[in-house]
Amino acid sequence: MITIQRLKVRLAHPRHSKRLKVFFIALLLGLGLIYLYFQHGTGSFNRSSADSHLERLARHSKNQILEPVFVFEKLGNFEPKETEERTGPGQNGKPHYVGPEKQNEARNIFMEYGINLIVSDEISLDRAVPDMRNPECKHWDYPEDLPKTSVVIVFHNEGWSTLLRTVHSVLNRSPPQFLEEVLLVDDFSDKRAGRGQPPLLVPLGQGLVPLGANLQNLNEYIKQFNGKVRLVKNVEREGLIRSKARGAKEARGEVVLFLDSHCEVNLNWLPPLLAPILKDRTTMTVPIIDGIDKDTLEYRPVYQGNQRFRGIFEWGMFYKETEIPQREAERHKYISEPYKSPTHAGGLFAIDREFFLKLGAYDPGLLVWGGEQYELSFKIWQCGGSIEWVPCSRVGHIYRGFMPYNFGKLAEKKKGPLITINNKRVIEVWFDDEYKEYFYTREPLARFLDMGDITEQLELKKQLGCKNFKWFMENVAYDLPLKYPELPPNVYWGELRNEAVGLCMDSMGHSPPTLMGISACHGYGNNQLVRLNAKGQLGLGERCIEADRQGIKLAFCRLGTVDGPWLYDSETKSLRHRQQQKCVAVHPQTNQLHLAPCVDVNNYQKWTFKTVVPNW
Numbered sequence: 072m073i074t075i076q077r078l079k080v081r082l083a084h085p086r087h088s089k090r091l092k093v094f095f096i097a098l099l100l101g102l103g104l105i106y107l108y109f110q111h112g113t114g115s116f117n118r119s120s121a122d123s124h125l126e127r128l129a130r131h132s133k134n135q136i137l138e139p140v141f142v143f144e145k146l147g148n149f150e151p152k153e154t155e156e157r158t159g160p161g162q163n164g165k166p167h168y169v170g171p172e173k174q175n176e177a178r179n180i181f182m183e184y185g186i187n188l189i190v191s192d193e194i195s196l197d198r199a200v201p202d203m204r205n206p207e208c209k210h211w212d213y214p215e216d217l218p219k220t221s222v223v224i225v226f227h228n229e230g231w232s233t234l235l236r237t238v239h240s241v242l243n244r245s246p247p248q249f250l251e252e253v254l255l256v257d258d259f260s261d262k263r264a265g266r267g268q269p270p271l272l273v274p275l276g277q278g279l280v281p282l283g284a285n286l287q288n289l290n291e292y293i294k295q296f297n298g299k300v301r302l303v304k305n306v307e308r309e310g311l312i313r314s315k316a317r318g319a320k321e322a323r324g325e326v327v328l329f330l331d332s333h334c335e336v337n338l339n340w341l342p343p344l345l346a347p348i349l350k351d352r353t354t355m356t357v358p359i360i361d362g363i364d365k366d367t368l369e370y371r372p373v374y375q376g377n378q379r380f381r382g383i384f385e386w387g388m389f390y391k392e393t394e395i396p397q398r399e400a401e402r403h404k405y406i407s408e409p410y411k412s413p414t415h416a417g418g419l420f421a422i423d424r425e426f427f428l429k430l431g432a433y434d435p436g437l438l439v440w441g442g443e444q445y446e447l448s449f450k451i452w453q454c455g456g457s458i459e460w461v462p463c464s465r466v467g468h469i470y471r472g473f474m475p476y477n478f479g480k481l482a483e484k485k486k487g488p489l490i491t492i493n494n495k496r497v498i499e500v501w502f503d504d505e506y507k508e509y510f511y512t513r514e515p516l517a518r519f520l521d522m523g524d525i526t527e528q529l530e531l532k533k534q535l536g537c538k539n540f541k542w543f544m545e546n547v548a549y550d551l552p553l554k555y556p557e558l559p560p561n562v563y564w565g566e567l568r569n570e571a572v573g574l575c576m577d578s579m580g581h582s583p584p585t586l587m588g589i590s591a592c593h594g595y596g597n598n599q600l601v602r603l604n605a606k607g608q609l610g611l612g613e614r615c616i617e618a619d620r621q622g623i624k625l626a627f628c629r630l631g632t633v634d635g636p637w638l639y640d641s642e643t644k645s646l647r648h649r650q651q652q653k654c655v656a657v658h659p660q661t662n663q664l665h666l667a668p669c670v671d672v673n674n675y676q677k678w679t680f681k682t683v684v685p686n687w
């Protein structure tokens with residue numbers, strides 16, 4: 072704008088020579104083109120601005136759209152022309168059940184994989200899934216020149232049919248011109264046979280499913296896709312985080328799009344994820360996840376109706392989701408438009424490959440799994456990019472019953488809980504000092520963990536000129552403190568031992584709401600690690616300890632609050648409930664916890680906080 076105004080002034084006072092006039096007209100044209108280019112928004116990161124500048128001009132002259140356009144009167148340009156309805160087991164996302172003769176086998180295989188693979192094997196790799204999108208989604212036109220994408224799928228001992236159904240769904244539902252490849256990264260799978268049966272091709276549904284095929288056959292299997300599906304293998308176990316970084320390095324597409332190895336992408340899933348990246352190379356996009364049942368493979372929504380959620384976290388770094396705040400909702404005309412989110416769940420997202428690599432991919436010091444989604448989220452936002460969730464892109468994901476593998480040798484290298492170590496690395500790099508305190512308040516033992524060397528991460532942060540965490544909180548995660556306010560410091564924390572019985576307060580591993588119990592003090596923290604903060608809240612993990620007539624309970628903390636009724640008197644060693652004016656006592660016969668009228672000399676009411684120092 073400024074450029075153009077300045078030009079007008081100059082042209083209003085032309086100097087004399089003809090050559091100068093010609094020069095100014097040429098300059099005006101040039102600047103005009105540059106103006107057009109910037110008006111259509113490219114991020115600060117642009118790897119070949121000259122090239123894309125020309126491309127954009129070319130597109131302009133061909134009347135191609137530069138960003139999605141809502142077209143009410145017709146179907147969007149990449150909408151599938153025919154319906155997918157088919158018949159057969161599990162078709163259209165319907166639940167499938169195994170016959171009685173296979174129940175035993177199914178149970179055993181479920182124990183091994185956390186997914187009912189017998190059910191999965193009986194369902195076509197090309198099955199249809201129900202359209203879970205908001206009806207608006209069918210009416211968007213997307214640019215025709217979206218970036219080519221490598222879909223990267225990392226797996227470790229994944230079931231054959233769940234892995235390949237992921238691949239098939241991508242091939243079936245992605246416009247081929249935008250799909251550079253599907254890149255499979257085998258993180259050192261070591262199960263010899265997928266299902267303990269000899270490989271055997273049996274016709275089933277639309278495709279051929281090799282029953283019991285082992286992962287060594289994968290190379291053979293993918294030959295039918297003529298190079299569109301590639302397989303690379305780790306020579307030792309690297310874990311999910313490093314394997315994803317490897318996938319990004321090996322990828323040939325402009326965009327890398329990560330999927331878990333047990334997904335099914337939904338209709339017209341790809342263009343909506345790529346359009347925001349075309350517009351701004353520093354935008355990372357995240358599809359909305361649907362659920363696929365681990366027992367029946369039924370495909371169903373996780374979110375109901377028009378709810379729009381986004382990713383946040385609590386101060387112990389547990390991942391949380393919350394409905395988008397008014398301020399974000401108001402930025403959009405259509406509920407089917409992408410919206411900004413502070414963070415993401417971790418598994419599924421698309422990002423410009425070079426931008427991802429410029430950010431250092433993932434911190435290579437993060438191990439196996441956990442915390443990496445925060446690292447990437449903070450890095451993206453604080454270093455000039457953004458994250459958008461895309462309602463019109465849906466991907467089904469099988470939530471497994473449990474994690475069917477261990478961390479193997481990778482975990483042996485570290486002492487203490489791996490995920491907390493990862494989280495500590497992340498917050499030590501990306502949080503400001505005051506925010507780090509909230510993490511250590513919520514997770515006091517994290518102070519004792521060895522997070523390794525973070526010099527390189529801090530250096531990268533400096534090099535990229537990244538903003539501080541306060542900026543992130545005020546401009547991106549501004550709705551987070553409404554649910555998870557800044558934490559007051561702990562006045563006391565540790566295991567809470569009763570003087571009369573010598574046992575410690577313990578959640579007994581139960582989920583709230585539940586009665587608290589007492590058990591032998593073990594010194595490891597975990598279910599015995601109790602914190603009393605400066606505002607009287609008694610916390611255990613992310614939960615709160617409360618009391619009513621039934622007894623002392625582990626409860627969900629009231630969202631948005633950090634205060635509580637508790638007062639600890641280190642003289643009398645009593646733990647007093649201020650409203651009820653009673654004290655926490657152990658029942659001498661039953662060992663049950665309850666509130667009793669306070670009696671200073673009663674040992675059953677005397678408690679001591681003993682700081683836990685784990686022997687890591």
Ligand SMILES: [Mn+2]
Pocket residue numbers: 331332333418468469
């Ligand atoms: Mn998964």
